[in-house]
Amino acid sequence: MDKHFTEEYHYFTYSAPLRSRGKLIGYLERLLVILLTAVGAYPSIAFIIAAKSIARFKQLDDRNWAEYFLLGTLSSIFLGLVLGLIVQGVLT
Template sequence: MNYTFKICVLISAYIIVTIIGAYFIKLMLRRYENEVETSGLRGAGLVIGIVERIMVLTFVLVNQYTAITVIFAAKSIARFNELTDRKMAEYYLVGTLVSITFALLAGIIVRAILGEGI
């Protein structure tokens, strides 16, 4: 397989999980936005989500699936106090699971395209 092709596939995957992933997750969470009040920094969720998906994609590409749990644990610790509100907890869980699943699937597809298995 051509080295240039591999690089293009990898770059495309990172673009997809950052830009398209952010848009997709925004669409998925739109219906719940009015039901929860977030007290964090404006726009921080977007940045956290982008970094999260970059990390998940990278972990999948280097075959370190268990490292994904570190992301989930870190986010849960950071949001621990907010998770006592049921609506906020569900909003957080939906957003996190959709984000991780999006990047996980992208990574699995890339590994399949590159012939590296799952």
């Protein structure tokens, strides 16, 4: 068996939906955006987006994947912002 590193990406998800790492990251991301929006820490939201982009930088070379990533990230951040603004309105 060849044990050399390659540039290929393989994704593994568990059979139980809540145990999928991607879904868990998405839930945590939205929760953080909601909380940060509720307290008005908008620069911290920009940090989350930047960190996510840096972590996936190499994969952004694939245009189809990059569009998928951008669509998912923007919709997740938008949802988190809207819910965070609702929470902020309720708290004030």
